[in-house]
Amino acid sequence: xxxxxxxxxxxxxxxxxxxxxxxxxxxxxxxxxxxxxxxxxxxxxxxxxxxxxxxxxxxxxxxxxxxxxxxxxxxxxxxxxxxxxxxxxxxxxxxxxxxxxxxxxxxxxxxxxxxxxxxxxxxxxxxxxxxxxxxxxxxxxxxxxxxxxxxxxxxxxxxxxxxxxxxxxxxxxxxxxxxxxxxxxxxxxxxxxxxxxxxxxxxxxxxxxxxxxxxxxxxxxxxxxxxxxxxxxxxxxxxxxxxxxxxxxx
Amino acid sequence: xxxxxxxxxxxxxxxxxxxxxxxxxxxxxxxxxxxxxxxxxxxxxxxxxxxxxxxxxxxxxxxxxxxxxxxxxxxxxxxxxxxxxxxxxxxxxxxxxxxxxxxxxxxxxxxxxxxxxxxxxxxxxxxxxxxxxxxxxxxxxxxxxxxxxxxxxxxxxxxxxxxxxxxxxxxxxxxxxxxxxxxxxxxxxxxxxxxxxxxxxxxxxxxxxxxxxxxxxxxxxxxxxxxxxxxxxxxxxxxxxxxxxxxxxxxxxxxxxxxxxxxxxxxxxxxxxxxxxxxxxxxxxxxxxxxxxxxxxxxxxxxxxxxxxxxxxxxxxxxxxxxxxxxxxxxxxxxxxxxxxxxxxxxxxxxxxxxxxxxxxxxxxxxxxxxxxxxxxxxxxxxxxxxxxxxxxxxxxxxxxxxxxxxxxxxxxxxxxxxxxxxxx
Numbered sequence: 001x002x003x004x005x006x007x008x009x010x011x012x013x014x015x016x017x018x019x020x021x022x023x024x025x026x027x028x029x030x031x032x033x034x035x036x037x038x039x040x041x042x043x044x045x046x047x048x049x050x051x052x053x054x055x056x057x058x059x060x061x062x063x064x065x066x067x068x069x070x071x072x073x074x075x076x077x078x079x080x081x082x083x084x085x086x087x088x089x090x091x092x093x094x095x096x097x098x099x100x101x102x103x104x105x106x107x108x109x110x111x112x113x114x115x116x117x118x119x120x121x122x123x124x125x126x127x128x129x130x131x132x133x134x135x136x137x138x139x140x141x142x143x144x145x146x147x148x149x150x151x152x153x154x155x156x157x158x159x160x161x162x163x164x165x166x167x168x169x170x171x172x173x174x175x176x177x178x179x180x181x182x183x184x185x186x187x188x189x190x191x192x193x194x195x196x197x198x199x200x201x202x203x204x205x206x207x208x209x210x211x212x213x214x215x216x217x218x219x220x221x222x223x224x225x226x227x228x229x230x231x232x233x234x235x236x237x238x239x240x241x242x243x244x245x246x247x248x249x250x
Numbered sequence: 251x252x253x254x255x256x257x258x259x260x261x262x263x264x265x266x267x268x269x270x271x272x273x274x275x276x277x278x279x280x281x282x283x284x285x286x287x288x289x290x291x292x293x294x295x296x297x298x299x300x301x302x303x304x305x306x307x308x309x310x311x312x313x314x315x316x317x318x319x320x321x322x323x324x325x326x327x328x329x330x331x332x333x334x335x336x337x338x339x340x341x342x343x344x345x346x347x348x349x350x351x352x353x354x355x356x357x358x359x360x361x362x363x364x365x366x367x368x369x370x371x372x373x374x375x376x377x378x379x380x381x382x383x384x385x386x387x388x389x390x391x392x393x394x395x396x397x398x399x400x401x402x403x404x405x406x407x408x409x410x411x412x413x414x415x416x417x418x419x420x421x422x423x424x425x426x427x428x429x430x431x432x433x434x435x436x437x438x439x440x441x442x443x444x445x446x447x448x449x450x451x452x453x454x455x456x457x458x459x460x461x462x463x464x465x466x467x468x469x470x471x472x473x474x475x476x477x478x479x480x481x482x483x484x485x486x487x488x489x490x491x492x493x494x495x496x497x498x499x500x501x502x503x504x505x506x507x508x509x510x511x512x513x514x515x516x517x518x519x520x521x522x523x524x525x526x527x528x529x530x531x532x533x534x535x536x537x538x539x540x541x542x543x544x545x546x547x548x549x550x551x552x553x554x555x556x557x558x559x560x561x562x563x564x565x566x567x568x569x570x571x572x573x574x575x576x577x578x579x580x581x582x583x584x585x586x587x588x589x590x591x592x593x594x595x596x597x598x599x600x601x602x603x604x605x606x607x608x609x610x611x612x613x614x615x616x617x618x619x620x621x622x623x624x625x626x627x628x629x630x631x632x633x634x635x636x637x638x639x640x641x642x643x644x645x646x647x648x649x650x651x652x653x654x655x656x657x658x659x660x661x662x663x664x665x666x667x668x669x670x671x672x673x674x675x
Contacts, residue, residue, distance in 0.1 A: 055509040059673040077511070085509040089502030093260065095267035104263075107256040108510045136267070152506070 005066070006160050006191035007031040007054065012063035014049055014215075022061070023049050025215040031208070036182070036192040038206035040199065040236075042244050046215045047195040048088070051164050054193070055085050068159050081109075084158030088165040090145045091152070094138035098129055098148050101137060102155060109156035123151045127177060143174035150178055154185060161185065163194045167201060179205060199237040209236075213244045253512040257520035264494065265524065275490060275528060276535055279483030283536050284547065287475040291549055303353045304328040307339040312364035313428075317421040318394075319359075327413065328355075341395075348397040356397035357414070366392045367425050375433035394418060472552040476540045477633030478606045480533060481626055484568055485597045487529050488576040491521070492589035495580030514668050518661060522573050529569035530562075537561070553637075560636045560643040567650035567657075568629035574657030575625070581664035600626045628652045 007030070014024040024046045031037045039047050052058045054067065056076045065072035068082045092101050102120045111119055124130045127147040137145060150166055163182070167175045182205065186192055196202050202209065203223060210220035219226050223236060230239055265272060304322070308315045323330050333339060334347050344356035360366075396414065398407050427445040434442050498504040507517055540552030554561060576593070583589035601607065603617060604626025610618055621627045632649035635641035 052505075057505055057508055057672065080509060080511050083509065085506060087502045087506055089505075091502035091506040093264055093503060094501075096260075096263055100263060104256055104260045105506075105510070108253050108507070108512060110252070110511070112252075 003032045003034060005030045006033040006035070006068060007193065008064075008066040009050075009054075010064040012050070012053065012065065013061050014046075014053060014058065015061045021215075023215050024053070024060075027063070027212075027215070027217055029210060029217060029220065031191060031193060033191050034186070034189055035207045036186050036194060036205050038202040038209040039193060039195045039212060040202055040209060040240065041212035045212045045244075047212060048164060049215075050212070051162050051193070051195060055083065055162055056080065082159040084153035084156065084161045086150050086153035086161070086163045086166050088168065090149050092137045092145065092148060095136055097134050097136055098124065098140075099133045101148065102151060105152045106155050111156060119155050123155055126181065127151055143170045146170045147174055147177065150181070154181075157188070158190060160191045160193065163192065165196055166194070167196065167198060175201075199235075199240055203236045211240060211243055218243050254516050254520050254523075257507075257512070257517055258523050261494075261521050261524040265528065271490065275487075276532060279480070279486070279532050279536060280539055282483050283476060283479040284539065284543075286479045287472060287540075287544070287549060288547060290475050291471040302328050302355065303331065304355045304357065305331045305334065305339070305344055305347060305353045307341065307344055307356075307358045308332075309361035310359045310363040311361075314364040314367055314421060314425050315359040317424065318418050321418075321421060322357075322414065325413065345397055348399050351399050351401055354399045354402050355414075358395040358397075360393065360395075363392055363394070364425065367422065368429050371426050371429035372433055375430060375437070379433075379437045472540055472544055472550045473637045476536065476552050477637060478630055480536045481568055481604075481629045481633065482597075482601050482606050483536070484529055484532060484565075484629075485572045485575070485600065485626060486594075487525060487532070487569070487572050488579055488597055489590055489593045491525050491573060491576030492580035492583060492593050493586055495521070495577070496583060496586050496589050499584075515661075515665055518577055518664065522570070522577070522661075525573050525576070526566070526569050529572060530565060533565040533569070557636050560641070560646055561633070563643060563650050564629060564632035564636065564646055567653040568625070568632070570657040571625040571629065571653035571660075574660035577664045578660040578667075581667050600624055603627070605630055625653050625656045628656075 009027055009029040012024055012027040012029075013022050015022050027046075027050065039050060041047050049058065053060050054065065054072070056072065056079065060072075067079045070078045070082075072079065093104075096104070099120060102123070103116060106116045106119060120133075121130070124133050127150070129144060129148060129151075132140065132144065137148065140148065146166070146169070150163075153161060153163070166182075167178055170178070179201065182192060182194075194202070194206065206223070208220070208222050209226060210217050211226075212218065219229060219239075221229065226236075226239060227233060230242065232239060232242075234242075265275075306319055306322070308319050310316070319330070322328050331353065334343055334352070337343070341358055344353075344358060347353050348356040396411065398411070424446055427448075431442060431445045434445075495504070498507075504517070508514065537552065537554060541554060542551075545551045575596075579589055579593050579596070583592060603613075603620050604624040605613075605621055606626060610621045610627065613621060628649040632646045635646050635649075
């Protein structure tokens with residue numbers, strides 16, 4: 001049985017102001033429901049631009065996008081209710097405690113009363129932040145902030161979760177908790193769209209992948225499909241270097 | 251509504267957690283209003299008490315010279331000196347002392363000044379009583395030289411020169427009348443009394459401050475200064491407001507909020523609500539200081555009895571205008587530096603053209619037109635109408651509407667700019 005697409009992107013193109021070369025060039029991509037999809041590419045390839053377009057932070061120059069059955073162009077309000085976003089930046093209020101941050105963000109997603117309290121406590125416990133719930137986030141370590149940053153995107157149990165470099169700059173323990181949690185969340189049916197520079201991590205985590213370079217998709221599919229397409233049994237990192245080259249990127 | 255309240259609660263928490271920033275939000279405006287009012291109120295008083303330093307070289311030592319000097323001393327407006335470092339005065343030493351800023355004014359009454367006037371009157375009277383109808387011959391004018399410190403403000407210099415000229419003219423006319431009396435008595439058989447007796451001030455100027463409702467009011471320095479500096483301080487909310495917006499942009503929390511239910515407009519309106527309360531509390535604290543603390547600092551108390559409702563309406567609408575402007579600045583500026591520099595300088599410009607520093611009626615015509623389109627001018631006029639012109643709420647409502655419209659315009663510009671940036675970024 002064919003699974004539905006969580007995200008359907010057709011001919012997505014994005015030009016930035018004053019630039020004749022598109023940052024995203026006619027990208028067509030389908031992300032199946034329930035998958036963990038890895039969007040990989042070198043610096044400046046267009047990963048973050050695609051994520052920002054899918055989250056409604058940038059308007060595409062051309063193309064059609066359907067997320068969870070809703071059109072990005074006309075039904076952004078509905079899309080916002082079914083997605084969760086974990087940006088690369090620590091997008092938290094540093095002078096507020098973890099509990100206050102989660103209470104505010106959860107409240108915006110419609111959680112309230114006992115349900116909100118229960119959700120906050122459960123997530124803080126799961127990510128090992130229960131004891132620090134009443135400490136201002138500014139006093140957290142980098143790993144603690146990264147975990148809390150992830151919780152904000154998860155607590156309303158989104159159908160689709162976007163993660164932009166969720167494990168950057170964290171210690172092994174925090175990375176392990178984050179990866180395990182993402183696998184758990186995926187088991188509940190959440191589709192995960194994930195960007196990272198850690199290709200080993202992507203190899204473990206992702207059920208499907210796309211490698212993007214200079215705004216174009218150069219390969220996509222499961223890791224096995226990509227290996228088959230490129231006639232190799234190599235690791236993802238070697239395939240990545242083979243496809244994108246070894247030239248340094250800005 | 252739920253999202254709006256959550257966002258407002260978040261903005262409230264962010265403000266109250268920054269205790270230093272919060273203290274500055276309230277203490278700095280209070281300090282500004284107190285210091286500016288004190289300065290403006292006491293400068294003139296201090297000048298009166300200590301006197302403007304003036305040096306006089308009176309070479310005349312006769313009626314005119316003595317009378318001018320006595321008038322100046324009697325005015326209590328000048329601290330008159332007759333020597334520098336216990337050395338006799340010369341025109342050059344006076345010039346140098348004034349140029350060095352040791353004295354604000356130096357005056358030189360030339361020797362024989364009285365004789366000059368006397369001779370002039372004598373020859374004029376002789377000619378008048380001779381029956382000769384030819385015009386009086388031109389005579390050399392008596393020159394009383396005044397040196398002025400260039401650091402003295404133009405307005406003060408004009409005022410000082412005006413006062414000195416008035417004293418000198420009064421004395422000069424007394425001497426002329428005395429001399430005229432003497433000449434008449436010398437030439438006529440019938441004696442006449444001193445003509446100075448005619449000079450009894452037949453024209454009196456009486457001034458009264460008039461207000462709406464055929465009422466007479468006595469405005470004090472507090473009522474003049476507090477509205478102007480309060481408004482100026484309230485508009486400075488632009489900087490913390492815009493900075494808060496830019497911080498959210500930089501740390502990614504604004505982007506995160508924009509991926510959540512709710513809109514940019516909701517995010518902005520929640521901020522407006524919280525900062526509106528802050529701005530109004532600033533206003534209330536300044537008013538309370540004016541009413542209760544000013545007398546403790548030797549200033550005249552601010553009188554707001556019966557005007558609280560009108561003042562509240564104007565304060566709210568002025569706060570809306572300031573916050574609306576802050577939203578526009580915070581949306582358009584990309585960095586803290588841009589927001590801080592543009593925000594503070596533009597508030598200064600708005601204050602200048604709004605009449606905070608220089609009354610609008612004294613501005614050149616083109617600035618008067620610009621001023622009439624300045625939100626700070628609307629706010630200032632609103633406050634002045636209430637506090638010193640005895641206006642009621644209905645009389646000042648149009649200023650309130652103008653400020654609401656300005657605020658809406660700024661919010662629309664910000665929302666449009668945000669949308670544009672999302673499309674063309």
